[in-house]
Amino acid sequence: MPANAPPPSPSATANSSLHAVVADDFAAVNRTILDQLASRVPLVETIGQYIIESGGKRLRPLLVLLAARSLGFEGDRHVTLATLVEFMHTSTLLHDDVVDESHMRRGKATANDSWGNAPSVLVGDFLYSRSFQMMVEVGSMRIMEVLSQATCTIAEGEVQQLTNVGNPDTDEADYFETIQGKTAMLFEAASHSGAILADATPEQEAALQHYGRYLGLAFQLIDDLLDYQGDAEAMGKNVGDDLAEGKPTLPLIQAMATGTPEQRTLIRRAIRQGGLDHLEEVLAIVRDTGALEYTRARAEEMADKALAQLDALPESLYRDSMAHLARLAVDRQS
Structure with a gap:
């Protein structure tokens, strides 16, 4: 590092340490990603590379690698599996x-902002299709069953989220059902499929499946929390984006549940209208009602549940990294 370079951020340091235990595997995943992006249509490669290289944490392929290696998997099919899971995730983005x-996503213009909606949707379709080609290469019907079911659940979660937009009557149960589908499902499928690939015992397979689910829930809860108290530069998106889109996330749901009638009425109006006209008032309400602390407490609850699942695994550096990942999910700032 040059003498005048700033020190790496805590999150960057944490991410690098998470990947260190599977560094060789992760390098192979990155090579495979580039190989599998090959297309006879140049725009497919251009958009695919743009979003793949846009600075994401790549947690889902990391989960595949850690889950498989934690159970002693040898071979290289976990690299193909990790790559296709990243393609599934990228297509949803x-x-x-x-x-x-x-x-804007991760501090950069989105693909649809740069190339338009139609190319973005179609390249997303290409990446989904490529991921299913790679599932065939992995050669496990059980993994294909898990991942194909996951794609349906994710799509349902996205539609459910869309139907919740502008609806202030969305309650906490509706919210958790939505984030289980749209976010936690792919975390769950990643760790679950890694376990299947490694011929896990039934107990280990269930543990890794639930580890991914709880980790994904914790991750989304903190995402929704940061939308009301995060730093725009660190997050790579604007504070209040969820409110602007009329999304009733847990901070708003909890604020309506515990706030005064006047506070509840204002939040309901803000959700129905969307936009940022009421942002400052809503920010004050979610702070004053303790809704942010409540959301963080639910995230920590999910992270603790994820950590408990790891007791089913043998001790290893891979298990340690998964434990670290669960703690990082709630400690991060972006």
């Missing part, structure tokens, strides 16, 4: 940004 009419 392309589609989500079109649906949400987003203009």
